[in-house]
Amino acid sequence: MNVICLSAQTIQKEKQSLLSVLNILETRYNISFSYADETIKDKTTVLPDETLSLEAILEFLKKETDLDFELLDSRFIAIKLLKEEKKDNYAVQNLEEIIVTNYLTSGIAKLNDGSITIKPEAFGILPGLIEPDVLQTIQALPGVLSADEMVSNINIRGGTHDQNLLLWDGIKMYQSGHFFGLISAFNPYTTKRVNVYKNGSSAKYGDGISSIIDIQLSDDINNEFSGGIGFNLINADGHVKIPLSKKTELQLSTRRSVTDLVITPTYDQYFKRVFQDSDFNNSNNNSISQNESFYFYDIATKFLYDISKKDRIRFHFLNVDNKLNYEELLTTNNNPDEALISKLSQRNTAVGLTYTRDWTNKLSTTYQVYLSNYDLDATNFDVFNDQRLIQKNEVYDGTSKFDINYNHSDQLKINGGYHFSEIGISNLEDVNNPVFRSFIKKVIRSHAVYAETSLLSKNVQTRLNVGVRLNYINKFKLFLAEPRLGFSQRFLNNFRFEVLGELKHQTTSQIIDLQNDFLGIEKRRWVLSNNNEKPVTENDKTFQPIPVVKSKQLSTGIHYKKNKLLISAEAYIKKVDGITTRSQGFQNQYQFKNGIGSYEIKGIDFLLNKQFGDAVSSWISYSYSKNDYLFPTLNDGNKFPNNADIRHIFSFAGTYTQNRLKLALGLNWHSGKPTTLPSADDDPDDRIITYATPNSTNLENYLRADCSATYNFNVSNTTRATIGASVWNVLNKKNIINTYYTLNNTDDSTNAINTIENESLGITPNVSLRIHF
Incomplete structure (x- = not known):
């Protein structure tokens, strides 16, 4: 009955991205969602009414998005592809819990593996920046600094810039800046995401004794x-x-x-x-x-x-x-x-x-x-x-x-x-x-x-x-x-x-x-x-x-x-x-x-x-x-x-x-x-x-x-x-x-x-x- 009421209450509401709805629900119910980015990509739904129970909301979201919402305990909910869809598409996904979705600003998230993820297409705004320059953006993170204001001379936890491993779609780059260091050499509007590791990086990464900057x-x-x-x-x-x-x-x-x-x-x-x-x-x-x-x-x-x-x-x-x-x-x-x-x-x-x-x-x-x-x-x-x-x-x-x-x-x-x-x-x-x-x-x-x-x-x-x-x-x-x-x-x-x-x-x-x-x-x-x-x-x-x-x-x-x-x-x-x-x-x-x-x-x-x-x-x-x-x-x-x-x-x-x-x-x-x-x-x-x-x-x-x-x-x-x-x-x-x-x-x-x-x-x-x- 709750689900039926929910449909009636929300039918007139405007749809919005699933990510924004999840953010609101996390605050409203003091819960935490875990999901892979690709799982919720392009998914939209309406915001459920506040009078509904959590169980009813999860059931509604499941029907609206064709995703599986699994209640692990009273606070944690895993979002996954339905088994049928996963079987048909051979989708290999990593379940990532996002500790903070809007870390400093929208488009920056902190994951529970210690890394920071930046998504230029969802980027909000930072002081002094009107475009999501990749190497300027990471300088807003604690422990990251360019003392001479150059993106080609970024010190991460005291290391020199050459001690940062910079990858562009998996390829190691030896030049990072335009204008001999003042502007990032990578176009942010074709960048899907940037993963930044200051420590504890995956064993698949070699080099980069100071950090990993993985541009994808x-x-x-x-x-x-x-x-x-x-x-x-x-x-x-x-x-x-x-x-x-x-x-x-x-x-x-x-x-x-x-x-x-x-x-x-x-x-x-x-x-x-x-x-x-x-x-x-x-x-x-x-x-x-x-x-x-x-x-x-x-x-x-x-x-x-x-x-x-x-x-x-x-x-x-x-x-x-x-x-x-x-x-x-x-x-x-x-x-x-x-x-x-x-x-x-x-x-x-x-x-x-x-x-x-x-x-x-x-x-x-x-x-x-x-x-x-x-x-x-x-x-x-x-x-x-x-x-x-x-x-x-x-x-x-x-x-x-x-x-x-x-x-x-x-x-x-x-x-x-x-x-x-x-x-x-x-x-x-x-x-x-x-x-x-x-x-x-x-x-x-x-x-x-x-x-x-x-x-x-x-x-x-x-x-x-x-x-x-x-x-x-x-x-x-x-x-x-x-x-x-x-x-x-x-x-x-x-x-x-x-x-x-x-x-x-x-x-x-x-x-x-x-x-x-x-x-x-x-x-x-x-x-x-x-x-x-x-x-x-x-x-x-x-x-x-x-x-x-x-x-x-x-x-x-x-x-x-x-x-x-x-x-x-x-x-x-x-x-x-x-x-x-x-x-x-x-x-x-x-x-x-x-x-x-x-x-x-x-x-x-x-x-x-x-x-x-x-x-x-x-x-x-x-x-x-x-x-x-x-x-x-x-x-x-x-x-x-x-x-x-x-x-x-x-x-x-x-x-x-x-x-x-x-x-x-x-x-x-x-x-x-x-x-x-x-x-x-x-x-x-x-x-x-x-x-x-x-x-x-x-x-x-x-x-x-x-x-x-x-x-x-x-x-x-x-x-x-x-x-x-x-x-x-x-x-x-x-x-x-x-x-x-x-x-x-x-x-x-x-x-x-x-x-x-x-x-x-x-x-x-x-x-x-x-x-x-």
Whole structure:
């Protein structure tokens, strides 16, 4: 009888997404739903009346959505496909409990395996952002920071950016940013979801001793044409999803900067930020005429072919490119018409093929093969010294992966597989005056097998993931065993306790040889580990030992969630061995030293997130950490602060959503990064800078306020538009994000030391317009 009444009461109500209804029901009845994302995808229903019993509501939802709602106990409900549908479609699903659905804002969720999932298509709004930039968005998470505001230099729990494994549809990427680091290189409008792991990652992941950022494109054919175009004050882009037949689909996206066509206030600020410390921006000689041009673009393609209900093939292609031309003309030259053009290009091309087969409704296999090629190429002319310098850094990554998934039940899942990779990295230096050429290429082949078991209690209160990854590196005859652990336990209805742990390694890293490498813009170059091999010749002064970098991490957390209030605290400790001085970017007395050492970081991440109805979400986050280096050959073997040792990080933000309008305002503050001052005992006559104790002082604290707003409206029955505006650093606060010291080139020894300060972005406005069809 209740169900009949429910139908009568709700028949006049407007349907809405099942996800939004579930969120309301969780608050109304103090219950928790567990489900896989694909299970509730595109499902809609009306909101049941408040007078109905929980049992009646579940029965109604079952009829409305053709899904199975299983009441595990008084609080926990599992949502699954009906057995008949599962049998017909061989749907292999993972039951995931979402601890928080709107984590900070809509489209961000926290899962009980410790990971954070971001879905750009459901993204709400964050302060300073009008578009769901993937690598900007993750910086809103506790424990994630870019001290220099670059998406190509993200520090996650104290690690360097090269210690983050960045995957695009399963393919490892070696370039993450456009505009040499200020904009994410990945189009968010074709991204289905992004999984972020700070610890406790699955055994199927290798590398990434700091984090995993797994970007996934849509993998389902829905036989619907859709797309969109848009522009802002930096770039224009477009994307389209084209059904070619019932079994095939083409996804295409492209983006290009407009900076070489029109100069905008946003471009002015970006240009100052990126090129303020480059070679051509440091040239103050009036006898040189300068002219530069810069642009970037990316293009991505994914072809989907469902051979049968059991077999699927996917083809992936991505090209990311940044190009800078810098023209210099010596006006005092006898031949003033001849200009010298310095160039810098940075590119990452990825090509891959994936084949998936569902053998039964419980067993599936996936095979993927890909090639990822990174190329950083610079030609630098010195017009006064008639010198030309060519520098090149190239990476070839050929990888083959085989993965097996066996889902015995929602309570027991087994995953295993094999991973082979061959990575070759080359570095070229070529000078014409005096003549010098150096070309170094190294190749590493590695094998890995892994296995993992996931256990989930029937009441969804307990989850345990246990796995191990066994790695073998041919060149070094090195065997590495890496266990992985994830444990989650719900107690007292609203609390959850978790423990995460992992051991990892990586053979690739980025180093800086000289601060003016690659025109002083993209100074870092990829290198391979040589595992402390001996040089080819004893007199080889250029040989530098580069160990395999190894890490171990353990974290524990407790989370409280009730009535749209989340209180979360996570404590962690991470130790990383095998880092080199050149991988840390020192600009003090250790800039030209070669040493091998480690860093250890201990910290805590705290978050308080409160949602008021469906309109307002606010949060406060605070992170404290202590991050120390230990290089046995430096600083008399004593510990000293890490370059990324930022002790205190605080942020406060709020978002407001009402119908078609979204507003966001936020404040970001953190203590200044460590720096090294010249010693008070420095002798100005010796033409050498004498430094104080390394990283013994700090820059001034960083403060930035951001705001943003978007509004969407319907253009027609099938077309809608979104307009947006944002301001980064509303207060136009002058933040010094880096300081270093150089010697004057003159013989005036009374003022021999220059102080160089790098500033953050000033007040930076942006506007956007998007059309969705």
